[in-house]
Structures are given as structure tokens and as C-alpha cells.
Amino acid sequence: MATSLPDPSGPAATGRTDTPTIPRRRIIIASLVGTSIEFYDFYVYATAAISVFPLLFFPKGNEGAAVLASLATFGVAFVARPIGSVLFGHFGDRIGRKATLLGSLLTMGIATFLIGLLPTYQQIGVFAPALLAIMRFCQGLGLGGEWSGAALLTTETAAKGKRAWAAMWPQLGAPIGFFFANGLFLVLTLAFGHDSTKPLFDGPFLTWGWRLPFLLSIIIVAIGLYVRIKLEETPVFARAVARGEKVKAPIGVVFKRNWVQVVQGTFIMLATYGVFYLMTTWVLSYAIGSPAQGKLGIGYGNFLILQLIAILFFAAFVPVSGWLADRFGRRSTLLVITGLIIVFGFCFGLFLDRNAMGTGASANLGLMLLFLCVGMALMGLTFGPMSAVLPELFPTNTRYTGSGVAYNVSSILGAAITPFVADALVQSVGVGWVGIYLAFMGVLTFIALWFTRETRHRDLDTLEDEVATVAVATTSP
Template identity: 55%
Template sequence: MTTSTSSAAKKSGINTPAQVIAASLVGTTIEFYDFYVYATAAALVFPQLFFPKGNDTVSLLSSFAVFGAAMVARPLGAIFFGHLGDRLGRKTTLVISLLTMGIATFIIGFLPTYQTIGLWAPFFLLILRLTQGFALGGEWSGAALVATENAPENKRALYGTFPQLGAPIGFIVANGLFLIINFALPHPTSAVLQSEAFLAWGWRIPFWFSAIMVAIGMWVRVRLNESETFKRAVEQDKVVKSPLADTFRFHFKEVVLGTFAMLATYVLFYLTTTWVLSFGTATKEKMGLGIPYTQFVLMQIVGVVFFGIFTLVAGPWADKIGRRKLLIWVTYAIAIFGLLFPVFLDFQHGTSAMPWLVEVFLIVGFILMGITFGPMGAFLPEMFPTNVRYTGSAIAYNVSSILGAALAPIIAVALWKAAGGSTWMVGVYLAVAAILTLISLYMSKETKDVNYNEELAFEAGL
């Protein structure tokens, strides 16, 4: 776009491509950064600092339970922010959700531990975690709508990948910061172990750093213009009084199908990020791989780079062949990948770990994650009309988080321990989730050719 064209767009209140990309990408990067900072701490720090000592497995499960509690709050956030987004507009809602997430994350960095205030420590942690989930419940759909409602008709899936890129970028920034802090505060016997300083106060720095990122995100989003699609809905008097009621009255089927369409994506992601971090860094005696924390996180970051690449690649693919067809193909691949868990991981018990094979496991998992996650930025919003698009897509996306993300780490730990350290049951769990997603996708319609403008004209009787 030329400078003159860009200036004209700004004067007319139309968002430029750069504004759309920045607003959808920066916000979700910050939101996912906040979420991953907690996820990393939940696996490595919180079991030791915020829960009673005595049973490592119980402490880890308790930490993951608080982590999963945020997923329960996400549908509530979806309803609240969805109502605001469909009634007042996308821009205002995105600013509020970002600010809410940032404040909750920042405060976590100041929480006293269990050794200081006892059971109040996990209680306050739970409250702030619920606040994080509530905020994230409104973030994703708003960012996806900013991207797709401002996109050319034949490039909606491509534009829809920009908010999706917030997931891999946020992961890399969050875990990279944890690594830097861990190396800056080395253990007396090894730089790859967690030092007393890291456990005492070093883990708090990533939570405080969130304030800087939120300030940047707020500056970007305040400068954003409302989407043209929503403006037309207002002009044509198509804004509804109760988006939630209309969503369930007229689009309940789409909510259910969208929920299960996301299921395999959520389970895959939280197995390859949260659960596998616990499995990979646990000692042989605790039925893990015994890979040092810093080494394993670096391995994950390498895998997440592929996640980001294939998230972008999936957009043009979905624009070309259709969202539904691409998602069906990759979901079959996810099911097969789940059944291959023992091939990648189980041989390691009783032997020296082979990090290169674990790295292959992570790369394959994250490639599949990118291909399935990328098209969702367009697929879910396209299932709903403009006047309930925020609410409908947000509810589907976030209810799925309860079934997938909230339960995945807890179920995976239980299955891993029940199988005596084997991962075959965890892999079957992923395959079952993929089968449920396939059923949903086969029952869904292709959304590639949905025309937002024609839809509004039709609804208005023009």
C-alpha cells in the first residue's frame, strides 16, 4: 500500500493492513504471553511454592488444577466480552480484555507463597488465574474478528492467522525470558538447575514484565478504527439487544460444532507445551525423561518456531482449498500422531534419554498444531453472522478450552502415572479427541465462500 493510500485510509476511518496486523497480533501475543508465563510457572515453580509439600504428584496436579480453572472462567469471559463486542464494537472490547489480563498477571508477580500465608496463597493464585481466564475469554475472538472483518474476501484465512501467531510468539517470549532469568541466576552446582534466587524472586520477573507489554498493546489498540463490517451492522440496524440469547436460539448447532472442531487443537497444544514439560523434566525415578529444564525448554522453543511457520502457511492453504478440508486432513494426522507417542517417548525408560528423538516429537507435534490452529482464526468466526459473531465464536472457542485445555494436563498426568510412566494412554487420549473433532468437521459446512457484505445486505432485506 502506498503512503498516499495509507493516509487516505486513516482519514476515512478505515484500518490499514498494518493496523489490522498489529492490533490482532500484538494483543494476542501479550495475552498468550501472560497465559504461558503462568503455564511454565505451574509446571516448574508453583508446585514447590504455592502448595503443601509432601507429595510431588499431588502438588503438580494441584498446580495444573489451578491452571485449568482459568479455562472454566473463559466461557464466562466469552459471554461478557462477546456481549460488549456485538453491542458496542470490537475495539472497545479488545482494550478492556487486554487491560484485565495484564493487571491480573502483574499482580501474580507480587503474591506471597504458601510458606508465608499458608492456604491463602493458592486461593489468591486461583482468583487471579480465574481473572486471566475471564480476560482471555474475550481476547481471541475480538482479535480474530479485527483480522477477518478487515480482510479482503479471498484472504480471510491468511489475515486470520495473524492473531493465531500470538500463540507461538507469546510462548517463545515467555519461555525465553524464563530461560534468561534462570541462566542469570545459576544454581551453585549447575547453570541448568533452578537456583534459590530463582525460586525466591526470579520467577516473578516475567509476571512484572507483562506491564510493559500491555502498555505497548494498549497504544496499538487505542489507535485502531472499528471494523467496517460492524459499522455496516450498526448502519443497517442489525445490532441485537441480546447476542447471547440470539446465539443459542438461532445458532446453537454452530456453537456445538465449533466447540468440538477446536477440541483436538486444544488437547494437542497443551500436551506438547504444559504436560510434556513436566514429563520431559521429571527424573527417571519419577517416571520422566530426566532432561534438564533449560535444555527441554530450548527444545520446545525450536518446535514452536515450526508452529509459527506452519500457522502462517496454513492461511493461504485454507484460502485455496477450504478451511474444512484442510482441518479434516490435519486432524487425521493428529490422531495418527497420538498413537505414535510410545514410539517417540516410551523407549527412554531405563535408558539414556535421546533428546534428538524428543525434538522430532516436538517438531511434528507443533507442525500439526500450526496447521490446525491457523485456519481457526477464520473458520470459527465465519460460522456466525456479524451481529452474533463475537459471542458465537468466543463461546465455541472457550467452551472447548474446558473440554480440551483445562483437562488435558490433568488427564495426561493421571494417565502417564497410571500407565507406570508409559505414554501410550496419553497418546490414545489425543487420538480420541481427534476423532471427536473429525465428527464435528464432517457435520460442519465449508465457510470459505461466506461473504460478510452479502450476509448483511440479505439480513437487512436489501
């Protein structure tokens, strides 16, 4: 369905900005708290997929095979995420953003809590990894619906000229969630004296301590629900409903009318996903893995401290990217940042080769910290504008579905297989090729950005330039 021009007397025609009836501060808090909880749940699993699940949920034997199997269950969520974006996107475009955001939060929270209750392989055999994969799938469904709703909540209520700045708030949920997920694991490993290089299967951490971050999620989910239940629908969505623009099957309309934008959005996000999951999930497995497996053998606790420091750079550069995207445009900003990601990819060997880094107690932790901080700074710069860029590609009546599908299909290409491929590359041809793999994803993103029009001045009601929309409306008879 084509998106019609708004009524000439409406806000878009007169040049007025969208003014939500609830305070903007509450909108910011609701989007930030919700995405922080969702990403916390998601990253708690990512951390455990390297440090806990290979030991407890898969048969004992080859260490490398157990890690790859654990990473495979980690990737299950990324298969679920596009399904979640279609499911929650359907309701988000049909009945509204608020109810869908509540549903996605509950889906993620309940699945995370249940992971903390699962029996291990030693208790129920192959059913343990099977149940783990099912819960991971449910996590993916929840996050698949969460991101789009939070992004639309902020973009569709943003002040004029400040849309990228408003949209960066839910993006901050990623570093916040990651910080608390890893921070809690660090506290637990220190409190229980867990050493990843010499794990004690009958020690308190592997016996029950690892479950605490999953079980605690139910409390913070309740907080998130309390914050979000007071929300109202966005004015952009309300006007679309008033104009009679709702469609029966948003996913069908997206692939009929906006398939080009889905492809563009998918590849625009590709390098962002690649750099993040290399800098978090894969690098954790490479850093703490056994030198006998071609890895570094850094202590788990020591590496978590480095990651927690680096994640601050991620958080610091998200607002910077929002300001840059409003000031210089989304396309120009992301083209420069993607170019830097490509260059960074070619530097992996200089940072991470074992001859340069060292292994075990002699590993150069300062060099590792530099590598992590550079990567996380680039992640903040590329991730920050995405919650403005992707929604701006789609009309209101399919925006939830369209932006969600692009975002989450990209997660399969850039995130689901990335830790698995990277680990295989290390074992076969060396760590430098992991960076080349990232550079390749960066090139694909650069091409997608090059052929995408600038969206900074688009009116979300019409997807036309805001100045042109006002001119047409005011000169019409």
C-alpha cells in the same frame, strides 16, 4: 435475530471488498501485538505451573500431588474463559470490537502483574494458592474476550478471498507469546543457575527471579494499549449497526438461533487444544519430572531449549495453513490435518516411552526434539485457520459472542483437563495412552468437520455464498 441482506447498493451487493479506513498494516500489527501479549501472559503461568508453583504455592510433601494441584489451578483459567467470552462478547456485539479489545487486554495484563507480587505458601499458608487461583481466573476472563475480538478485527476487514490469510495474523500471537514466555524463563534459569532436578529454595530464582516475567508484563501491556487505541470499528460491524441489527442479549440469541454452530465450533477446536496443551504444559511436566514418578528427569534448561526450537515450527506453519485454507477451503484442509493428528496420537508410545527415550542424563534429546517439532508443526497447521472458521459460522450481531463461546468452551474440554488427565494416565497406564487420548479428541473433531459446511465463500454480512448474495441483490426489483 435473522441477519438481513445488505442494501443493494452496499459493498456486498456490488462485489466490493471491505476497505477499512485505517491501513491494513496497522490492523495486522494491532491484532498480532495484542494476542502475542495475551498469550505471553497466559503461557508464563503455564510454564511456572510446572516448574515454580508446585514448589512455592503448595505444601511440601508428595511431588506428584503438588504437580497435579498446580495443574488444577492452571485449569481454573479455562473455566473462566467461556465466562469471559460471554462478558466481553456481550459488549463486543453491543458497543463494538475496539473497546472490548482494550478491556480484555487490561484484564489479562493486570492479573498477570499481580501474580508476580503474590506471597508464597510459606508466607501466608493456604491463602497463597487461593490468591493464585483467583488471578488465574482473571487471566482466563481476559483471554476469553481477547481471541474473538482479534479474530473479528482481521476477518471483518479482510480482502476478498484472503480471509484465512488475514485471520492467521492474530494466531501467530500464540507461538510468539509462548516463545518469549519460555525464552525469558530459560534466560532466568541460566542466569541464576537454577536446576529443576535439584531446586534451591533459598536460591535467587525461586526467591525472586521467577517473578520477573510476570512483573514485566505491565510494560508490554502498555505497548499493546498504545497500538490498539488507534483502531476503528470494522466495516462489517458498522454496517450491521446501520441496519439496526444489534440485539440486547447476544448470548441468548446465540443459543436460540445458532446453538448448532456453537456445538460445531466447540468440537472443531477440540483437537487443536488437545495437541497444543499436550505439546507444551503436559510434556514439560513429563520431561522434567522425576524418574521415580515414572517421568524422564530431563533438565529444565535443556528441555526449554528443545521447546523453543519446536515453537518455530508452530510459527512457520501458521501462515502455511492460512494459505491452504484460502486455496483449498477450510473444511478440506482441516480434515486432512486432523487425520494427521490422529495418526500422531498413536505414535506417542514410540516417541516417549522411557525404554525408547531413556531418562536423566541418558535421555535421547534428539528423539524428544523430533517429537516436539512434529507436534508443533501440526499445531500450526490446525490452529492457523481457526480465526477464520469460527467467525464464519455466526452472523455479525452475535459473531463476537458466538465464536468466543465455541472457542472457549472447547478450551475446557480440550485444554483445561488435558494436562491433568494426561499426567494421571502416565502414572496409571503409561504414556502411550496419552496419545490415544489425543487421537480420541481428533476423532471427535473429524466428525464435527465432516458435518460442517464449507465457509470459504461466505459473505460475512449475510452468511450466504458471496456469489449468490450479489446475484440476488442485482436482480431484485
